[in-house]
Amino acid sequence: MKQLDMKQKILSSTIAALIGTMSSGLVLAQEEQVEEIVVSGIRKSLERAMDIKKESSGVVDAISAEDIGKFPDSNLAESLQRITGVSIDRSGGEGSKVTVRGLGPNFNMVTLNGRQMPVANSPEQESIASGTQSRGFNFEQISSESVAGVEVYKTSRADIPTGGMGATINVNTSRPFTLKDTQLVVNVTATHDASVIDGDDVTPEIGGLFSTVLADGKVGLLANVSYSERHFGEVSTHTDGWLRDSTASKWCENAAAECAGAPHIYRPVTNISELQNNERVRTNAQLVGQLAPNDDVEITLDYVYSKFENTQERFQTGLFGDVSGNTVTGLQLSDTYSVLHAVRSGAAADALVYNNELLLENNSIGLNLKWQVSDSLQLMFDGHSSSAESQPDGQLNDALYMAQGPLGQTIDLTYSSNGLDAIIDDSGSFRGNQQFGGGSPLPGVDGFQDPTGFAPLGTVLRNIAINNEIDEFKFQAYWDLDTTKIVAGISRTDYSVETKAIASGFVFQGLNPCVDCDSYISEPKIIGAPSGFNVYNAINSLPGFVETNFPTSNASILAANPPTFFGAREESTAIYFNLNNEFTLAGLAAGINAGLRYEDTDVEGSAFQTFPVSLSITSNTEGSVNFDTDAEPQFYTVASDYSVFLPSLDFHIEPAEDQVVRLSYGESIARPDLNGLRPTVTVSDYRPGVTTAATGNPDLKPYAAENIDLSYEWYYDEGSYVSAALFYKKINDYISTSQENDSIPDTNGNPLLDPQGRFVPVDPGSPATAVTSEAGDPVAIFEVTRLLNTEQREVNGLEVAVQHLFGNSGFGMQANYTTVSSDAEFNSSSFTVQSPLIGLSDSANLVGFYEANAWSIRLAMNWREKFLYSVNQLRATNEPVFFAEYTQFDLSSSYNINDNLTLSFEVLNITGEDQLQTGRYAEQFLFANDQEPRYALGLRGKF
Numbered sequence: 001m002k003q004l005d006m007k008q009k010i011l012s013s014t015i016a017a018l019i020g021t022m023s024s025g026l027v028l029a030q031e032e033q034v035e036e037i038v039v040s041g042i043r044k045s046l047e048r049a050m051d052i053k054k055e056s057s058g059v060v061d062a063i064s065a066e067d068i069g070k071f072p073d074s075n076l077a078e079s080l081q082r083i084t085g086v087s088i089d090r091s092g093g094e095g096s097k098v099t100v101r102g103l104g105p106n107f108n109m110v111t112l113n114g115r116q117m118p119v120a121n122s123p124e125q126e127s128i129a130s131g132t133q134s135r136g137f138n139f140e141q142i143s144s145e146s147v148a149g150v151e152v153y154k155t156s157r158a159d160i161p162t163g164g165m166g167a168t169i170n171v172n173t174s175r176p177f178t179l180k181d182t183q184l185v186v187n188v189t190a191t192h193d194a195s196v197i198d199g200d201d202v203t204p205e206i207g208g209l210f211s212t213v214l215a216d217g218k219v220g221l222l223a224n225v226s227y228s229e230r231h232f233g234e235v236s237t238h239t240d241g242w243l244r245d246s247t248a249s250k251w252c253e254n255a256a257a258e259c260a261g262a263p264h265i266y267r268p269v270t271n272i273s274e275l276q277n278n279e280r281v282r283t284n285a286q287l288v289g290q291l292a293p294n295d296d297v298e299i300t301l302d303y304v305y306s307k308f309e310n311t312q313e314r315f316q317t318g319l320f321g322d323v324s325g326n327t328v329t330g331l332q333l334s335d336t337y338s339v340l341h342a343v344r345s346g347a348a349a350d351a352l353v354y355n356n357e358l359l360l361e362n363n364s365i366g367l368n369l370k371w372q373v374s375d376s377l378q379l380m381f382d383g384h385s386s387s388a389e390s391q392p393d394g395q396l397n398d399a400l401y402m403a404q405g406p407l408g409q410t411i412d413l414t415y416s417s418n419g420l421d422a423i424i425d426d427s428g429s430f431r432g433n434q435q436f437g438g439g440s441p442l443p444g445v446d447g448f449q450d451p452t453g454f455a456p457l458g459t460v461l462r463n464i465a466i467n468n469e470i471d472e473f474k475f476q477a478y479w480d481l482d483t484t485k486i487v488a489g490i491s492r493t494d495y496s497v498e499t500k501a502i503a504s505g506f507v508f509q510g511l512n513p514c515v516d517c518d519s520y521i522s523e524p525k526i527i528g529a530p531s532g533f534n535v536y537n538a539i540n541s542l543p544g545f546v547e548t549n550f551p552t553s554n555a556s557i558l559a560a561n562p563p564t565f566f567g568a569r570e571e572s573t574a575i576y577f578n579l580n581n582e583f584t585l586a587g588l589a590a591g592i593n594a595g596l597r598y599e600d601t602d603v604e605g606s607a608f609q610t611f612p613v614s615l616s617i618t619s620n621t622e623g624s625v626n627f628d629t630d631a632e633p634q635f636y637t638v639a640s641d642y643s644v645f646l647p648s649l650d651f652h653i654e655p656a657e658d659q660v661v662r663l664s665y666g667e668s669i670a671r672p673d674l675n676g677l678r679p680t681v682t683v684s685d686y687r688p689g690v691t692t693a694a695t696g697n698p699d700l701k702p703y704a705a706e707n708i709d710l711s712y713e714w715y716y717d718e719g720s721y722v723s724a725a726l727f728y729k730k731i732n733d734y735i736s737t738s739q740e741n742d743s744i745p746d747t748n749g750n751p752l753l754d755p756q757g758r759f760v761p762v763d764p765g766s767p768a769t770a771v772t773s774e775a776g777d778p779v780a781i782f783e784v785t786r787l788l789n790t791e792q793r794e795v796n797g798l799e800v801a802v803q804h805l806f807g808n809s810g811f812g813m814q815a816n817y818t819t820v821s822s823d824a825e826f827n828s829s830s831f832t833v834q835s836p837l838i839g840l841s842d843s844a845n846l847v848g849f850y851e852a853n854a855w856s857i858r859l860a861m862n863w864r865e866k867f868l869y870s871v872n873q874l875r876a877t878n879e880p881v882f883f884a885e886y887t888q889f890d891l892s893s894s895y896n897i898n899d900n901l902t903l904s905f906e907v908l909n910i911t912g913e914d915q916l917q918t919g920r921y922a923e924q925f926l927f928a929n930d931q932e933p934r935y936a937l938g939l940r941g942k943f
Contacts, residue, residue, distance in 0.1 A: 041066045041894075042851045042858065043812065046803060047719045048149070057580060057593035058155035058650040058664050059709050059725055061085075064148075068174065069185035069209045069224075070940065071144035076171065078890070078908075079144070083152055084723075084801040084816035086167075087843040087864045092232060092278060092310075093195070093909065093931055097136045099867075101154065101727060102795055102820035103166030104839035105136025107670040107703070111170045112304065112364070116161050116493065118388035118468035120360055135163075135674060141308040141360060143284040145187060145207045146224040148174045154727070155709050156648040156666025158576040158595025159476070159487050165670035165705045165729075174211065175300065176220030177290050182212040184943040189904075191230060194912070194932035198277045198313075199231030205938070220290035227283050234276040236929035237420050241269040241876030242338065242919045244831070250323050251339065255331035266338040266924060269875045271413060271420060272318030283307040296372040304364040304386075314354040319347055319411065330412075336921040338415070345410045349424075355399045362388045376480050383473035391465040398462035417884075417922040464501040470494070487578040487595075495570040497674055502564075565608040565633070568677045568698075574599040578648075590653040597646040604640075605677040605698030608633035611747040614773035615686055615780055617759040623687035626772070631747055638679040638698040644669055658716060664709040669702040672735055676700055676787045681744055683782070684877070688756060693744055693782040701789045704732045719805040719812070728796045733789040734824070736835035742784045754780035785833065793824040795837070810852030817844040826868050826880050828920050833878050834871065841867035854896040863887045873919065873926065881926060884916035894940075904938040 048064035061083045065071050073079040077095025081088045088095040089105070097105035110117060119137055153160060153168040160168050189205035207226030213219065244264050245251065251267050252259035259265060284306045291299040323344060332341040366384030373379055391397050412423040476489030578595035610633045614626045648666035655661060678696030685692045711725035743751035753773040762768045773780075797820035805812040819842045826836040842865040849858035863886070870881040892906040910933055917927035 041856050042072075042849050043719060043805060045072060046805070046812070046814075050715065050719060050721055050803065052149075052151065053723075054660065054713065054715055054721075056151075057591070057652070058153065058157065058648075058666075059662060059711055059727075060154065061152045063150045068179060068183055068211075068942065069145045069187065069207070071147050073890075073892075074144055074189075074205070074228075074906075074936070075139060076142055076144050076147065076150065077139035080139070080150065080152070080169070081843075081862050082814070082845050082847060082860065084725075084799045084845075085154065085797075085818040085820075085843070086152065087839070087841060087867075089839075089869075090915070091140065092234070092280065093193070093934060094140050096138050096140050098139070098169065099839035099841070100152070100166035100169075101729075101797060101799075101818070102822060102837060102840040103670075103729075104837065106134060106673050106838075107164070107166040108136070109161055109164030109168045110137035111161060111168065113172055113302075113366070114160070114170060114382065115364070115366060115384045115386070116163070116470055116472060116495075117364070118362070118386050118470045118495075118497075120362075120388035120390040120466040120468050120497075135671065137169075141282065141306050141362065142171070143207065143226040143228065143282065143306075145185075145226050146173045146209060146284070146286050148172045148178070154725075155650060155664040156646065156668045156707060157593075158578045158597040158646065158648050159489065161491075161493075162572075162574070162597070162599055162644075162646065162669050163671055165668045165703055165731075173286060173288075173302075173304075174209065174222060174224070175288060175290065176211045176213055176222040177217075177292070177298070179211045179222070180213060183209070184941075185209040186941045187226075187938060188940075189936050189938035192935045193230060193232040194934065195233045195235075195930070196231050197233035197235075197275065199233070199279060203229040203231050205229070205936070218292045220288070220292075222286070222288040224286040225284065228281070230278075230280045232278050232280070232934075234274075234278070234929050234931075236274045236276070236927060238272050238274065238917075238927040239268045239270055239420065239925060240272070241873035241926075242266045242879060242924045243269055243876050244879075250325050251328050251331060251342065253326050254329050258331050258333055262333065262337045264337060265333060266336065266920070268339060268413075268415070270318050270320050271411075271422065272316050275315045277313040279309075279311045281307075281309045298370045300366075300368040302366050302368075304362070304366075306360075306362040308358070308360040310356070310358045312354070312356040312358070314352075314356070316352040316354070317349050317405070318352070319344065320350055323347075334921070334923050336923070338921055338923050339413075340416070340923060341412075341414050343410065343412050347409050347411055349405045349409060349411075351403045351405060353401045355401075357397050358390070359392065359397070360388065360390050361392050362386070378478045378480075380476045380478065381473070382476075384470075386470045386472075388468045389466065391463060392467075397464065398460075400460040400462075402458055402460075415923055415925050417918060417925065418916070419928045420925050462502070464499065466497065466499050468495075468497040470496075483582045485580040487576075487580075489576055491572075491574045491576075493570075493572045493574075495572070497568050499566045500564070564680070566678050566680065567604075567606040568674055569604040569606075570601055570671070572599055572601040585653060588653055588655060590651070592652075593648075593650040595648045597648075598643070599646065600641070600643045602639070602641045603677065603698055604637055605679045605696065606635065606637040607678060607680045608635050609680045610634075611745060612683070612752060613747050615752055615755060616770055616772040617688060617756055618770045619768045620761050621687060625683045625686055628747060636679065640699040642701050644702070644704065658714065660713045660715075662709065662711045662713070664707070664711075666707050668705050668707060670705075671702045672700040672787070676735065681784070683744065684785075688759070688761075691754075691780060691782045692785070693742075694785045697787050700735060700787060701733045703734060706730045706732070717805070720803055722802045723800070725799045726796075727799070729794065731793040731795065731824075734791040734793045734835070735787050735789055736791050737785055737833045738788050738790065739783050739785050739833060741781050743779050744782055744784075751779040753777035791835070793822060793837070795820065795822040795824070795840075797821065810850050812849050812851070814847040815845065818842060826871070828880070831878075836868055836871065838869065838871075839867055841865040855893075856895075857893040858891070860890045860892075861887065862890075869917065876919075880920055882918050884918060886913060886915065888913050900941055900943055902940040902942075904936075904940065906936045906938075908934040908936075 045064045045066040049062040052062040053060055063079050071079060075095050077088045077098060080086050080098050085101045087099045089097045098108060100108050119135060121134055121138055149172045151170045187207040190202050191205055192202050205228040209224040211222040244266055246264055247259045247262050249265060251265060286304050288302040327345050328342050330341060330343040334340050364384055364386035369381040371379045410425040414421040471494040474489055474491040479486040574597055576597040580593045582591040610627050610631060612625045613628050616624045616626055618624060646667045650664045652660055652662045676696055677698045679698050681693060681695040683693045708728045709725060713721060713723040715721040746752050755771040755773050755777050758771045797818060799818045801816035803814045820840060822837055822840055824837040825840060826834060844863045847860040866885050867883055868880055869883045873879045873881055889910040890908050891910055894902050894904040896902050909931055912932045914931050915929050918924055919926050
């Protein structure tokens with residue numbers, strides 16, 4: 001990891017350069033005595049956004065494009081994080097998903113031109129077999145070049161789609177009738193990511209927008225395409241989880257005094273160092289045609305396409321699994337009984353290589369009709385059919401290759417809140433007869449990194465395909481009656497998602513000496529395959545994998561991991577009414593916006609499930625769930641429905657000129673996470689003393705929130721304002737996790753039987769006699785985890801913001817701070833299953849800029865407090881993952897060469913801020929990566 005003082009030096013130099021440039025620009029402006037300032041670029045964008053905030057009903061924030069095809073950031077999420085109360089999750093150094101007012105991605109609705117957009121995000125690594133799917137929109141997939149503006153609705157409105165309990169984020173794209181004149185914009189950017197390890201040092205970003213209006217303004221055409229390629233790397237250290245063991249754990253065998261009196265110990269599951277290479281390609285396209293046959297009718301037909309590809313190679317070396325008897329010395333525990341220090345002897349550092357290939361495609365076609373029936377009445381129809389699909393052609397998207405390294409290493413491990421330190425003594429590394437069934441240690445193996453000391457263990461192949469489709473239409477009438485405006489409409493949404501997943505399980509390939517070790521480590525392949533074998537083109541080489549028929553269910557290789565299918569469908573019909581009236585109250589300008597939305601939703605959860613036939617106990621510590629490999633999966637569906645009334649009321653008054661006080665009340669919903677709608681029952685763990693399972697619940701009702709907002713805004717000068725907002729949310733029908741004792745049906749619908757009572761434990765190292773369920777055994781009782789609407793939660797907070805333009809000097813600044821709290825925060829002192837809010841955190845932004853003459857320069861700081869990222873670690877369920885506090889600095893600048901050409905330069909993450917994750921306690925280190933700055937040099941032409 002880089003040292004803090006180096007980061008401070010880089011930051012100091014950058015700020016000094018920025019101040020120097022600003023100062024020079026200010027002096028130059030004063031010397032030239034410019035009398036007229038042309039409002040454009042950053043300033044124009046901020047003024048437009050401020051006008052939207054000022055004129056909107058309720059609490060609304062916005063971002064506006066600085067010019068056609070020029071959004072403030074190349075990534076929409078990076079721009080959204082500048083908005084008060086909005087914070088982001090980052091993936092691969094880019095903004096991906098947003099949290100608003102402490103409510104995470106699943107609680108926020110993202111729309112494109114007012115239309116709900118589908119999402120298909122395939123998970124990676126072990127979670128792939130579960131076929132998870134989130135509602136959270138991923139902004140990595142959208143180029144910002146065609147975006148005209150973004151609006152963030154923080155208070156409820158009856159006439160916008162439901163689902164945004166945190167906020168509804170609407171992305172507006174360009175339209176030819178809005179741009180009017182013929183426009184051609186071309187962007188060419190060269191990007192260098194300083195983190196790149198194996199890839200191109202410079203990658204291209206190319207985009208273009210063309211818009212024109214023909215036939216005397218009756219026909220408009222627009223085309224926008226962009227292509228972005230990025231190569232980057234990541235060096236990280238991580239632990240896959242922390243398990244809570246009894247003091248009888250093997251970790252305590254040589255540390256009786258240290259473990260004495262401890263109720264338990266927390267020990268790491270793995271210790272891994274990883275090098276990662278990524279090649280990300282993003283392609284976006286938008287086609288728009290508009291027709292105005294007369295002054296009263298406007299027809300818009302548009303098509304939007306995006307393709308997101310990420311090819312990833314991950315090389316890991318690590319210690320996996322629990323320790324052997326009497327191999328741990330020097331154990332030290334923290335006050336929370338977490339391992340701080342341990343020396344492991346006789347360990348083997350294994351090598352894992354992952355090849356992940358993610359492919360996502362989005363398609364959307366939409367039609368909008370507007371008819372100005374009279375001066376006061378407008379009718380509008382809007383409809384679209386959109387889809388998002390991951391692995392659309394059944395491509396393999398996760399392949400794992402594993403080799404076991406030499407035994408005999410001694411590794412000194414030290415854990416802290418800053419990471420993991422490991423000192424390795426490999427002088428005793430060897431691979432002896434316990435590995436190969438006889439013989440002496442291999443010659444020439446002098447260290448754990450010597451390839452000849454590795455032996456291939458096996459392969460795991462996985463595939464998950466997600467298809468999310470949305471068909472939606474809306475018919476709306478709009479009356480403009482001078483001071484009163486009325487909107488009434490009806491909408492219909494058909495939302496469906498299908499997830500298909502398949503996993504080979506671990507295919508053991510024989511622990512034999514590595515023949516082509518260097519090649520195996522650098523270019524992993526299935527050992528023993530014919531010369532020239534290519535795993536990516538030969539899925540059929542494994543029995544039962546038929547590339548054209550993913551997933552399959554009749555292969556013996558899949559017996560322990562049968563394929564899964566999950567489908568969910570939501571059909572919603574809504575009727576809404578909204579009234580806006582402007583009036584005078586006690587001589588002060590005031591207004592009210594009142595609305596009501598009724599929505600009825602039919603829910604259907606469906607699945608193919610292969611039910612087990614029996615249970616087996618195979619050793620003192622292991623058990624298995626057995627399936628009939630010839631049985632066909634059974635398809636079944638569970639249906640439910642719910643209705644909601646969602647009132648909204650926004651009142652505003654202007655106590656003085658350019659000052660606005662707002663009071664808002666509204667009710668909103670957020671639909672359950674898609675995983676929670678699964679009707680399947682899955683055994684999580686079955687072994688002596690442990691019987692756990694999990695099931696979804698298609699009968700879940702949505703989260704329902706009552707929201708109150710009180711805000712004050714003072715627009716004291718051109719482009720300048722201060723604002724403060726208090727917000728409160730009472731969340732009813734909060735979805736929480738419950739655990740109940742229950743049986744699980746077998747393939748015949750009868751309860752599974754438990755053979756544990758007939759198993760005879762044996763001494764460690766001795767072979768055990770396995771037992772399998774049979775008539776006369778008692779019914780197996782599992783601790784079943786399921787989701788229920790049971791609780792109520794509260795969220796409250798404060799937002800403050802200031803935007804100030806320093807007259808005509810060209811200088812300006814923005815600053816905001818949000819603090820949020822809730823009774824749904826994670827309680828680290830409780831070991832029960834919890835259902836906290838993900839992403840709850842304070843956040844702040846500080847932006848300074850200078851824009852005058854041909855120059856524009858901006859320095860932005862974004863800060864986010866420590867926050868809960870997940871309630872499950874990769875290999876430790878019901879154990880939390882926390883992201884540590886994070887601060888990032890970004891710099892962007894541009895120079896107008898002439899009226900048509902602009903040269904730009906930007907640096908993202910100037911200081912190379914790293915990310916850090918910890919577990920339940922600060923000393924439970926989980927993940928740290930070494931991030932580097934990203935540089936972009938671009939040329940923009942506008943004609």
